[in-house]
Amino acid sequence: SYELTQPPSVSVSPGQTASITCSGDKLEYKYTSWYQQKPGQSPVLVIYQDKKRPSGIPERFSGSNSGNPATLTISGTQATDEADYYCQAWDSSTAVFGGGTRLTVL
Amino acid sequence: QLQLHESGPGLVKPSETLSLICAVSGGSISSNTYYWGWVRQPPGKRLEWIGTTHYSGSTYYSPSLKSRVTISVDTSKNQFSLKLSSVTAADTSVYYCARHSGVGANHYFDYWGQGILVTVSS
Numbered sequence: 001s002y003e004l005t006q007p008p009s010v011s012v013s014p015g016q017t018a019s020i021t022c023s024g025d026k027l028e029y030k031y032t033s034w035y036q037q038k039p040g041q042s043p044v045l046v047i048y049q050d051k052k053r054p055s056g057i058p059e060r061f062s063g064s065n066s067g068n069p070a071t072l073t074i075s076g077t078q079a080t081d082e083a084d085y086y087c088q089a090w091d092s093s094t095a096v097f098g099g100g101t102r103l104t105v106l
Numbered sequence: 107q108l109q110l111h112e113s114g115p116g117l118v119k120p121s122e123t124l125s126l127i128c129a130v131s132g133g134s135i136s137s138n139t140y141y142w143g144w145v146r147q148p149p150g151k152r153l154e155w156i157g158t159t160h161y162s163g164s165t166y167y168s169p170s171l172k173s174r175v176t177i178s179v180d181t182s183k184n185q186f187s188l189k190l191s192s193v194t195a196a197d198t199s200v201y202y203c204a205r206h207s208g209v210g211a212n213h214y215f216d217y218w219g220q221g222i223l224v225t226v227s228s
Contacts, residue, residue, distance in 0.1 A: 030211055031213070031214075033215075035215075042202060042218040042220055045216050048214040049212050054216060090212070094168060094169065097152055097155060
């Protein structure tokens with residue numbers, strides 16, 4: 001079965017840029033989505049179709065998938081961005097989530 | 107604004123069937139454009155996709171759960187449901203329903219319910 005791999009944790013200082021990676025077999029030929037999940041809350045879609053932002057998502061969130069791995073970038077990271085982030089792709093008519101990355105804003 | 111709301115028992119006995127409903131408001135479940143899915147998350151663990159359905163009857167299931175899962179749509183009530191049979195403690199999770207947008211290879215979940223914790227225990 002298809003798998004997506006993310007680093008368990010990433011740390012960033014406030015105001016700096018955070019990058020979270022997601023790797024998978026031939027992922028560059030699929031579309032990647034990203035979700036933010038804060039403790040006790042439902043996931044929120046922050047990036048879809050590799051790099052598109054849903055309405056209401058700040059511009060500091062961006063995505064790329066021009067190579068492998070796919071990357072979620074948060075520019076000018078704020079304390080409120082501290083959360084778990086999950087990548088997701090569609091493969092063989094199944095949705096697959098990565099293991100999640102805990103972003104800590106120090 | 108589209109809203110999804112899960113409901114059902116919070117406690118299920120081992121070997122029994124878990125049954126949940128997701129009520130959709132602010133939009134029609136009979137839209138050709140969208141699918142409707144279930145995702146679960148064991149405490150402290152990753153998100154796991156369970157399956158997805160379309161009002162037309164098309165369904166897609168996780169290979170690891172396929173033998174135990176049924177997802178169906180009730181257009182008259184604008185809701186869809188999840189049934190998971192022969193549950194064990196490993197099925198204890200927060201269960202989320204979500205709208206599943208999908209065209210070609212581009213599939214993602216853009217609206218989520220608040221989630222419901224289901225514990226499997228005798």
